[in-house]
Amino acid sequence: MKIAAPAALLVLVAAMSAAAPAARSASDIVVTTVSDATNGDTSSVAALLANPGPDGVSLRESITATNNDPGTHTIRFPPSLKGATITFDSQPPPLLGGGVTIEGDIDGDGKPDVTLSKGAGFAATLGTYCPVSDGCGLSIGSSGNRLHALTIAGFGAGVDIEPWHPGDDSRPAPPTNQTLSDNVVSGLVMQSVETFGVFIDSVFNKNCGLYAGYPQPCVTNDTWANTTITGNTIETGNAGDAGIAAKLSNAGDRVQNITVTDNTIQINGTDEGIGLEVIGNATGAAISGALVARNSIAGRADIGISVSAGGTRAQANTIEGVQMLNNRINLASQNSGFCCQGIVVEAGGDTNTALAPVAYPDGNQTQNVLVRGNTITGTLVSGVSVQAGLGGGSNNRVNDIQVEANTITSSTLASGVLIWTVGGGSPVPNKDETGNQIARIAVDANRIRIGTAQGTQPPGAGGIVVVGGFGSVARSGSVKDIQLVNNVIGPGPGLILLIGGANGASGDQLDGVQIVNDTVADQGGPALQITSNDKGATGNSVSGVTILNTIFWGSLAGEVTPSMIRSSIVSQAEFAGVNGNIRADPKFVDPAKGDFHLRAGSPAIGAGTSSGAPTTDFDGRARPVGHVDIGAYQFGGARPTRYAVSISIVGKGRVTSRPTGISCPSRCVGSFAAGTVLRLSATPAKHYRFAGWRRRCSGRAPCTITIKKDQVVRAIFRRR
Template sequence: MRSIEMCPDHRWWIRNSPDFALQVEFMTMHASRTNARRKFQRALLAAFSRARAAAGQALKQYLPGRPRFCIRTNQRRRHDARVFEYLESRHLLAGVTVTAFNDVVNGDMTSIAALVATPGPDGISLREAIIAANETPGLDTINFSGAGSILLENGALELSDSNRTTIEGNGLVTVDAADQSIVFVVNEDATATLSGLTISGGGFQAYPVDSLTSGAGIFNAGTLQVRNSVVTRNTANDNGGGIHNSIDGDLTIVGSEISHNFATNVGGGVNNFGTVTIIDSTITSNSSGDGGGLSSGVAALPPAPGSPPGPDTEIKGDVTIIGSTVSNNSATENAGGIYNVAGVVRIDSSTIADNVAYNPNRLTFPNAGGGVFTTDELIVSNSTIRGNQGDLGGGLTVGFDGNAFVTNTTISSNIWANQSVRLSGAAGGVYVQGGGKLDLVNSTVFGNTGWTLRGGTGGLFNAGEVTLNNTVVAGSVGSFPGVEVRDLTNNGVLLGSNNLVQDGQGTLGLTGTRTGNPFLGPLADNGGPTLTHQPILESPLLNAGNNALAVDSAGQPLQTDQRGSGFVRQSGNVDIGAVELQVVDSLVVTTTEDIVALDGQVSLREAVSRAGASDVITFADELGAATINVTQGRIPLNSGFVIDGEGDITIDAGGNSRVFRVSNSASVELRGLTITGGNSGGNSGGAIWMDHSTGLTIIDSHITGNTASGGGAISQRFSTSGPGLLVINSTISDNTAT
């Protein structure tokens, strides 16, 4: 075989036999692609029969400016098939393996190739590999020879290659700065990926950029991906204990953990002045003054008194959080979890939980936003904000100039933290300051704790402008008996429709408001990526919403509830709240108890009462081979449905009553059941009594151990019009007629 092909480093190889290859340097030519290609093809085909120098000259003369094709000629016996193929331009992928886990610099670092050829006496260190990668054009990959920990002794590791440099630790490598420097610095215009690393020990002597003391673990001014890594136990004197993303920085965090970092000012875990995307990651147990987990943006500074306005100092950040958890972070000022100072923060399919903004010694102004505090644009969807603590809004605070749009979201079990008596208004769930705006759409604000000593608001306190649509605000609690805790307090502008506010207070401005118990289940895993409160079948929230109001922040109709794919917003009217009850689930029996209760469980008696013609009642897999004891009298079967036990379910009346009565001209099918213990009390039909004009089909079942005066198992009142009884592949045995 002979071929000519382009290599990753923009060079071309002519291969005329397995024994030699002629390498020709790439040169840029200014010729039209069509003409150049035609001449190039002719020249190359001729070159195969000429000397190497002639082939090289043909390449230099006719190679187009952007190489996009190669020519391959394949010989098979006497036939010569020539194939012309297009190829994209490629970069050289250079690789180096770190073999020395000490921080030495004594190899040839002029390029990766030079370092591999001439390493120092200790092998190749990570610092040497990075310096060499910075000097090597193209895509670079740095791997490690095995597991180990690298203690930095010579300052931060700086990445400056404009092509991507990937450092792959495979979860086996720790890089520790021992509190002496930043660990990694990604310079402006650099592109890098840090993967499978533990990054720790970034310390107070931080990198002299952006206030000199930001970003102890990682300082990013370029384009950086952090994948499958842990950034932990780093400390910054100013911003971004774990990671600081600068104004021009573009940071992506995927499958990673940012934990146990500290910043004295803002952003204990992550501080952002640029663009950040966080996917499938955890930000936990970080702390700072503001924004314990994450802070984004910088507010404009007002001019000094008597001074003219100066330049705009506002920095707007951009943050997107998807499928992630921000939990157990703390702030001594505002926003234990997320602080959006300026710019936009988007949160989707995520959990903001157990964060705290609290300082018991702070007496001049309360701490705001245990979970999230925004003074600019915030968009939250399909998420849960739970168990957070803060002075004003335990879960969410919308500050002055803040504008939040929240859809398909649960705000639950948040607490107003400070029990002092200095505040006249606070909320465990949501607090909207004067000048702030909030839209709550198809969301659930439930079970939040309000101000504890003089009364207060558990759910939502509004001093700004709030629009509520298809939302439930309920279940507010307090810590002291006899102290009133309201679900909703409105001291601002309140608009919206089709909501439920349990205690009915503060609803002036709303239309179509329901009151009373929403009958929600506990905060639990009801499917999807986040915990939710699911309404039970008897809930007044069902089908009580307005479809036209069920829209996202872009005005598009909501396709799913909070749980996402597989949980559609049903046809007909949507439900109020974050969760749309999937009615089909109500016909799956989940308990063996013979009860009718508003507890979220489905008994056989409840399923029968809900089923209509052609419905099928089944039993949850976790019940296994279960026995349902009938304790509330016979179960009436009044419609043409199917009860399918799949051979696992026994229904036992315990000798206290019949098991079933078929009535109302129903035609019922019982499949895969054992029916026993029926006793008609001196009447006919020990297990099953059939009214006239009814029908019963029994398939793959056993009816045994029942007693009656006539028809120990089954009896039907005389009828000439009903479909009657049909028994298929079943046994009727050991029943008694007295």
């Protein structure tokens, strides 16, 4: 299937997903026929209602009339069309007028009552407001629209959202500085879509951009703001690319505040469930402020959720302020390569060697991403992957990523959490990928189980794998400031693996890894292994490793030294008897069934140190409770109540918290135990000033809250 331009995926507010139809207004249009004909007067809504033509009012006529008569309009269907199918003979027109609702829920139960399909002779010309040759069910090219409760079956894409107008594809240059805002796609059922379910994508033009074969990008500076995609059910065909995708490929394009929640996605193709990506040869493009929450993704996709600044040939782009919360991902390998990856957070990466002209994904940045509470299962190669490089890319940055409270279970050998700079997949063989950097990654309170079946070979099999540089062209990369806290790994291959460089890499560095209050339980193999140079790598290093209050129920291998370890349980005599380390059976409750809580009488109870220990354990219990225990679980004590702190931002700036848990440029939610004293700070963006707090906080000084209930805080930033 031919794709004319990359796609972008937008998701907005979930609160409207199951709403009953609103009361009729004077601007309601009632579709009265399943015909696709246009034989009424579509010059305005009033004209169509007065002169609908001999077969009544069609959906095509209704959309055309709203385009010719911009305003607030609702397109509805009468009870007589409940269960009906409207078959399009050609690509339906996009929503260009703005403020239009298409309501497919006739009886008020929140479910679709009308199906949109394409006829046997369906014609969709590329460039007629759909980026795929098999057409789009519906398209949005304006602001303030709402699509609700429709079934869309058999199209190339379900819903396309892009600021396209007729003729834009063939102009000498595309229009610029267009904004699509406040669009909602909710409660739709999409069946057998061949590429994308919901697709947000940059405008295609034949005279610029990588996908038209040009080295220079199209410069459009378009914006998608406040888009909500919620409560949809999406099934892709065997060639399906993604359930929901926002893919920017033009210079200066921006997606701001996109919400993708409560969608059910069945992927039968090989790409991804949800993707937020800057691709093509875009420069200066950005995705900021994304919430991806409570989605269910299953099937044969290579990746469950992808967040990527700078794929293919894109350079100097940014993704920031993304939250991936409480999603359920279950992926099964179909022997399609590097499969399957639950969640990928990256800057600079692509293995597509077929696109010309050749360039490299350099200088991209992904930062301030929260991956929390997700359940990831299947035949995995990695559960959560944080990576920089690939595709020949250099000088990419991935910073300030939190991987918290996820449950990762693979039936195959896998890397539960994988952090690495990568060399490989270059459009030109043996092109060095230099200076890629990853910094400030917190891996906290994750439950990881790795199986032993054979699947795609991971970079390293284990619970948590951290690699300074991987691949023969990985040069001078660095991974720094990694915190591994309160994680529970096992049973099965429960290794923490730290590698400076592997598979021919050189000059790469892994520095500053803190392993604190983790439980690593694999008696059948090493629990911790440190290797500076692995599999033909040279000149790489691992430094600054500190280990505290951790249970290693397995051997310590490679370059691990006793001086690295304090107040921990080890299985080898040479590491015991120094720095408070002990060699003992930790006495877990039921290790065979994966219960690694401590039994009464465990030598881990009270044997830890409070210096550097986290304030809570894996279960959220306060630490210490009269004593500090070794491992992820504190013995005894009540599990504290936790409350949500919701942050929203007006203008441009960032709100951060101490203790950590909030770092957002748009909107985010942090979870904190009752009694936590939370300090919020506001930092304005360039050319902005901080104007003050609203809701729970006031004034302009840093705000301090003692957490006793859910809180809502708003930060106001104004232009200087």
